[in-house]
Amino acid sequence: MKNNKRIFLLCAMLLSGFFVFSSVIAEDLVYISQIQITGGSGKTTNDFVEIFNPGADPFNLNGFRLVKRTAQGSSDTSLYVWENDVYVPPQSFYLWAHGDFIDLFLNTSTIPDATSSLSSLASGNGVALRFGEENTGSLVESVAWGTANNGFFVATTSEPTAEKALVRKDLFAPTSTYDILPGAPRNSTISYQIPDETPSSTPESEATTTPDTTASSTPESNASSTPEQLAKSFLVKILRFLPNPAGTDSGSEWVELINEDEQEVLLDGWFLDDESTDGMPGSSAFKILGTIIPGETKRFVLPEGSFALNNSGGDEVNLYFGDKSLAHKTSYRAAAYDDGIFEFRDGQWQPPAQNTGGSSGGSGSASYIYYAPAAPVKLSEIFANPAGDDTEKEWVEIYNEGNSTTSLEGYFLADGISEDWSKSAWAIPEDATITPKGFLVIYLPKNSLTLNNSGQETVKLFSSAKQLLDKVSYKDASENQSYSKNEKGEWNFGFPTPGRENIEGLPEYNLLLSEILPDPLGNDEEFVEIKNNATNTINTAGLILQIGSRSQIFEEGEIAPGDYAVFYEDDLPVRLSNNGQTIILKDIFGRELFKVEYPKAKSGESYALTENGEYAWTEIPSPKEGNVFVLGTVEASVAGQASSGPKTTTAAATKTSSQNQRSGTSLEADIQVNEKIQDLEARILELSQKLALLGQIAPAQADEFGQNSNQAVKNNKINPLFYLLLAVLALALFVILIRWFFAGKKSISTTS
Structure with a gap:
């Protein structure tokens, strides 16, 4: 009897647990709200699945998994498994995406909450949310498409094409049909806001114009509301544009957008561009930023370097979403008169018959958004293939064409063939500035850019608005040579000139190995001294000091005329031999500039260059000074070349006769x-x-x-x-x- 009671209690417990779980599944669910399976050619893994929590409480995904099935498949393949507490906020979205879908990271509202690359979606597939193990866990919801016959619910027999998504019609109903619309993914930062029953309006008198500021109008009827931010909306449209401002067009043309949607729209990463041959924004497209609230009109001034609208012959003004799909298209054929603002009237886009009211022609007004024109900076030199290990030795030089100091805060460097800004672009340090008509050399640290030494490579400079300002392409970088622009604007490989005017051809040096101390006494250090025997300052960057079979490449440095550079033990490629050795100084291209071979060292004495171009041992090492010889046949300070070259005496390197000349x-x-x-x-x-x-x-x-x-x-x-x-x-x-x-x-x- 007791055993029967125990069995009854156990069954009751199991049944109650089943009903509790069933009530959770039935009443506290999340739904699959959107699915994209391809971004088109070359982007077949641009997949995402959007989930929506219609409940009033956060939904814990711990224990759930997102699975897929092929068209005729009968078993699950996991796309993602939640093994810890992860909550979907109430009446909010959650976004999973394939790990290769990098375009989503360009927009804060579309950065995936979870990514994986376990598998990808394709035609005729299906996805499902399952609690528990693959195949056997409780099925929460499933959606299939096209020719699928895999046991999942077929929402549509149509196949979503490139950048199109299956979009759930009713986010709150347990069952719903799906439409195929342009994909507009939303992550957990986006919550659903039920639209007000009373539509908002923006009377013309409420919109204000604030030139040269970034202020935006806030319609009174919407002042207290916090609508959901949409990443896409076809109800954001081009309202007006000015192709031909009075005076200089560049930097003064503008385009106005209006938001006819009932929700706020995030414009980050959207594009404005003129006529396109392939239906996508080009390299001169203007990338816009910001948000636009319901009923608001916002003006974007096109900075120098972006596309320019034609004043005659007609043109197009096109608005693109962040994924480069077309949002709104306009075209005009009418001539653009000075300050003639184009609006859609009488069935076409055209300016008013007569300009009345200066540059404020047309109707209505707008928030005036002005993005400062990009600084007049250009790429001037690229050093992609230094001798030896390239790490942290590659550099890019930028030239300031303007007449004022320019800050590069927020600017980017990037490589690769794409002309669009991406997350892989490297941000230039915030404190980077360039003086007027000056140069800035930026050494590329680890984890920034790695410039190709062989094959094709493109280096790009982007403004703080993520616009492409300049790009340079080269092929097969020559070792120890930079790719630089000459006065004619032509690019060639040649001698590196970081921070200075570019030169053509190879420079001539007049450097001497003037003194060597192989075997110092006490706490003294070994050293090699180099003298600049020329009349101009010489930059030592890239010069090579070879001792025996080991070499050292000099970093940035300069030697004034007649002055010396001394390299002590820690700066030498190898310790000097006391038994004699050969030392060679080479230029950046490996050309031999000077060579000396010293014999067995004398302790405490340096091997120094004499006035007549020969070497002798001296008991008085004199780094950074003229060489001095005592009790020998040579008594004067020395500044000359080796016997292989002309002999020169330099005043800066010579002791005065009162200091050194001695009587017989x-x-x-x-x-x-x-x-x-x-x-x-x-x-x-x-x-x-x-x-x-x-x-x-x-x-x-x-x-x-x-x-x-x-x-x-x-x-x-x-x-x-x-x-x-x-x-x-x-x-x-x-x-x-x-x-x-x-x-x-x-x-x-x-x-x-």
Whole structure:
């Protein structure tokens, strides 16, 4: 009996759980509100599925999965699985998209809430929301299309084409039919707003014009409402446009839009353009930003560099959604007179018969949106293939054609063939500015752009409004050469000139390897010194210092005429050998500029270039100064080339005669001092040898001295050998003092 009760209770619990879950599925559902399966040729994975929560509470997707079936399939393939708490806000949307659908990321209202690339949608497929496992989990809702025969509900036998979507007619009904309309995806930031029963109106007297500002009109009837922002609406239309403003047209033409929808529309990423041959916006299309509320009229001034409307012969004004599908099209054939504003009247787009009222012709008024014209900046030089590793060594140079300092805050650099701005564009640092008629060199950091060394490559510059300002294409970048524009506007590979006027041909250098210190004493460092023997400043960027088989490419730097650049241990490609080595200085193209081979190093001495173009060892290393030689045949400071080239003396590198020139008497005295020092050193050596011989003759006495030294001290009886040793040490100390004294005199004489 007890077992029967337990079975009954268990069944009751299971049934109650079933009814609870059933009530959740029945009353607290989410619906599939929109499906797109292709973006057209080359964009077959531009898929998205939009979900709508019609309830008054957030809906938790944890445990649900989005699945698909092929046309004749009978088993699920998961598109996405929610394994954690993810909520769809009440009466709001949720957007899944294929991971390759990058265009969605260009608009804040269409950035997907979830992405995956597990599978993609196609003709005759079907999708479904399922709670639990594939095939066996509870089916919440399914939608199929075209020729599908896969067990899912076939909403339409038609196939949605490129950028068209199956759109649910009734978002709140448990069952609904679907229309095929242009895709307009919405994410969880978008909520559904039930339209007011009383339609809003915007009387002409309520719209205000605020020139040169970004203020927008807010109709009184809508001031307190917060309508849903739509990403697409065919009820946003072109209202008026001005092809021929008085004076200069460029930067003064404008187009006005009006929102006849009952909801606010987000315009970010939409385009304005003139006549198109392929039905899509071109490279000079103007990308607009902002929102437009119901009934509002908004004017967009076309900046310099964007498309320009024809004044004669007719033209088109076209409005495109962010996905580049056509939103509204106008065309005109009438001539455009000065300040003649075109409106649709008498069955065609035309200006008024006579301009009455200056530039405010036509009817109505609008919020005046003015985007400042893009700065007059252009690409001037590209360095895509530096020697060695390219990382963080590539750079792009931009030239300011204007007469005032220009900020590049919000500007972008990008590569690739597309002329449209995309998320992959790299933002130029905010503090980047260019002086009038000046250059800005931008070194490309990691994770910015990687310019191709081989094949075709295009570098693009975009304004803060994400308009294409300039682009340059090259093929097969030559190593260590930049692609630059000359005075004629022609682009060629040649010598890099970062931050300076571009030059044609290869420059000539006059650089010398003037001093080398391979074996320093104490805390001194090894160094290699380079002297600029020319009369002009030389930029060291790209120069190559080769020591043995290792090379180092110099970073940005300059050497003034007659001045020196010193490269210490940490800046050298390898430590200098004390046994002799070859050092070569090359230009950016690998041409040999100077070469020196030094012999076995002398400790503490540098191998320096003399005035007559030869090298000699000197005891006084002099980095960043003219070379000085003491007790040798060369006594003057040195500034010259090696014997392979002309010999030049530069005043900036030469010590004055009062500092360095010494008389013949002083030289003779120095020679005598050296002879005396050498004689003393010979005497010390002789004494040392005699002492060693004495040690061999009387080892017993030495042992006895070692054993009985303590006792001898106590008895004040010192072995004679001790006195002999003490005398030798005193004599050695005396010789050292004499050597130190004369060496000091020698040092003073070299600087006097």
